[in-house]
Amino acid sequence: MSPGRERMTILAPEGMLGYGIPVRSLAEGIKREPDAIAVDAGSTDPGPYYLGAGVPFTSRRAVKRDLAMILEAAHGLAIPVLIGSAGGGGGRPHLEWTLDVYHEILREHGYHFRTAVIGAEVDKAWLKRKIAQGLVVPLDLDRALTAQEVDRSARIVAQMGFEPFIRALELGAHVVIAGRAYDPAVIGALPMRAGFDAGLVIHMGKILECGGAAAYPRHGADSLLGVIERDGFTVEPPNPDKICSVASVAAHSLYEKADPYLLHLPGGAIDLRETRFEQVTERAVRVTGTRFIPAAAYTLKLEGVVRVGYRTLTIAGVRDPILIAQLDTYLENVRRRVAETYPDGYRLLFHVYGRDGVMGRLEPTKEIRAHELGLVIEVVADDPDTSAAVLALARSVALHATYPGRKAIAGNLALPFSPSDMKGGEVYEFNIHHLVTVEDPLELFPIEILDT
Amino acid sequence: MRTIGELAAFVTSKNAGPFLLTLDIVFPDAETYRRFTALRVLDRGAVAGLYGVPADDVLKIIEFDPAFAIKITLRRPWGSGAVGESDVYGAQQHVPLMELRVPWEEP
Numbered sequence: 043m044s045p046g047r048e049r050m051t052i053l054a055p056e057g058m059l060g061y062g063i064p065v066r067s068l069a070e071g072i073k074r075e076p077d078a079i080a081v082d083a084g085s086t087d088p089g090p091y092y093l094g095a096g097v098p099f100t101s102r103r104a105v106k107r108d109l110a111m112i113l114e115a116a117h118g119l120a121i122p123v124l125i126g127s128a129g130g131g132g133g134r135p136h137l138e139w140t141l142d143v144y145h146e147i148l149r150e151h152g153y154h155f156r157t158a159v160i161g162a163e164v165d166k167a168w169l170k171r172k173i174a175q176g177l178v179v180p181l182d183l184d185r186a187l188t189a190q191e192v193d194r195s196a197r198i199v200a201q202m203g204f205e206p207f208i209r210a211l212e213l214g215a216h217v218v219i220a221g222r223a224y225d226p227a228v229i230g231a232l233p234m235r236a237g238f239d240a241g242l243v244i245h246m247g248k249i250l251e252c253g254g255a256a257a258y259p260r261h262g263a264d265s266l267l268g269v270i271e272r273d274g275f276t277v278e279p280p281n282p283d284k285i286c287s288v289a290s291v292a293a294h295s296l297y298e299k300a301d302p303y304l305l306h307l308p309g310g311a312i313d314l315r316e317t318r319f320e321q322v323t324e325r326a327v328r329v330t331g332t333r334f335i336p337a338a339a340y341t342l343k344l345e346g347v348v349r350v351g352y353r354t355l356t357i358a359g360v361r362d363p364i365l366i367a368q369l370d371t372y373l374e375n376v377r378r379r380v381a382e383t384y385p386d387g388y389r390l391l392f393h394v395y396g397r398d399g400v401m402g403r404l405e406p407t408k409e410i411r412a413h414e415l416g417l418v419i420e421v422v423a424d425d426p427d428t429s430a431a432v433l434a435l436a437r438s439v440a441l442h443a444t445y446p447g448r449k450a451i452a453g454n455l456a457l458p459f460s461p462s463d464m465k466g467g468e469v470y471e472f473n474i475h476h477l478v479t480v481e482d483p484l485e486l487f488p489i490e491i492l493d494t
Numbered sequence: 495m496r497t498i499g500e501l502a503a504f505v506t507s508k509n510a511g512p513f514l515l516t517l518d519i520v521f522p523d524a525e526t527y528r529r530f531t532a533l534r535v536l537d538r539g540a541v542a543g544l545y546g547v548p549a550d551d552v553l554k555i556i557e558f559d560p561a562f563a564i565k566i567t568l569r570r571p572w573g574s575g576a577v578g579e580s581d582v583y584g585a586q587q588h589v590p591l592m593e594l595r596v597p598w599e600e601p
Contacts, residue, residue, distance in 0.1 A: 091575065296565050406544065
């Protein structure tokens with residue numbers, strides 16, 4: 043990397059490591075001689091379980107395939123690889139899991155890379171000191187973070203910004219494998235270090251972090267190329283069957299964001315009010331005008347989860363119209379009968395598909411219009427044995443409970459599976475979604491260099 | 495009268511973080527977008543009514559000209575994946591908005 047370069051090309055092979063890089067897209071992308079390959083590997087989208095349990099939401103086989111393709115390409119071109127939010131949740135076990143896959147690939151292929159590993163788990167004592175200093179505020183929530191809430195959390199991570207990646211590159215890393223990270227940081231670290239405009243770098247990162255999602259037709263995992271220059275950047279899919287249009291790129295600026303004009307990140311925000319999207323070829327869109335607004339204080343987003351119990355569930359169908367007509371009374375009767383044996387210490391829930399199973403309390407259609415219903419009976423209790431016992435009773439009561447006008451006296455439910463009761467394992471909920479102000483963008487993120 | 499689903503290219507819902515739900519309406523062209531926004535049918539009260547939530551839980555309604563799009567962000571009634579929650583990704587909460595009927599004269 044030389045200072046004063048006029049352009050730099052980043053290849054995002056896919057939007058999520060392990061979703062399946064198309065072979066042709068990667069090959070076409072490599073022909074453009076990118077300066078780095080960068081991929082995001084995590085998200086909170088799959089819910090709180092994966093962060094809490096310390097497991098990935100992608101399959102090991104799929105991650106190994108994709109990572110091996112990326113490392114082979116990077117080895118051939120001698121360019122850096124940056125991976126953020128490793129293992130999905132980006133905590134310590136997620137990082138270890140990713141490194142296990144990584145080392146296996148290195149052994150099998152005989153590769154050697156100077157590797158930086160960046161942790162993102164938050165020490166509870168550190169966070170409690172920040173709370174005491176008044177440096178933690180809620181984000182999209184209305185509850186302040188307390189020391190007790192920190193103590194009961196199963197795992198807490200912080201989203202690192204660009205700085206730890208830039209530091210890892212300065213230390214000579216060819217491969218950077220990082221815990222939880224602000225998604226665009228992996229894409230933008232190399233151009234940011236080279237002094238390209240921060241607003242443009244971040245906006246390009248925002249678009250590339252989802253891989254080919256900003257190209258049409260929008261289906262499947264795919265790659266995207268970003269070429270940054272001093273006064274703008276261009277995005278283009280390497281897959282010759284796809285195009286970037288002004289509509290596809292502009293619409294992607296909406297994706298998963300609360301406000302498309304102002305996107306916050308560690309240390310500031312980008313402002314899209316003056317952004318221009320311009321079709322420069324049939325397949326490429328150029329973006330200009332996005333501005334970086336530095337924040338008065340450098341803040342990091344915290345994500346934490348708490349374990350709230352163990353789940354057991356069963357799936358059943360109901361076809362009888364006499365029962366469907368009095369479903370609520372019937373379910374309340376089941377609940378009451380279960381409570382006669384197990385008065386408390388659990389939560390019993392009925393998900394009624396065909397009525398409001400999808401939207402719950404947001405569902406505006408109150409009456410049942412279906413001729414059959416799907417019923418998921420769920421129990422969450424403090425220990426797995428209680429959870430299984432309460433669910434077993436609820437299932438048998440639901441199967442056999444009588445109701446007025448009942449004709450089908452042999453059973454109320456069609457159970458599609460034997461065994462009928464399924465262990466859902468640990469249940470977690472998000473309990474921390476806050477911002478913490480730090481003095482140093484690196485202070486939470488230890489960088490370890492491995493010469494593999 | 496036409497539904498938003500008939501007028502728009504896309505109507506989608508998705509999490510914006512674990513505690514927000516964001517709804518996007520993307521129109522196929524500038525003209526449809528401008529005609530729709532000129533109707534001024536989507537305000538916080540109208541969206542709150544569609545989903546049966548307090549108007550204060552409708553945090554933002556933003557017109558995004560570059561994409562011919564309207565973005566609506568709601569507070570989720572519960573966090574993604576919380577016990578009792580029904581849509582971890584928030585991907586199937588768009589239908590009340592898609593089925594909203596608006597006055598629309600065929601040109």
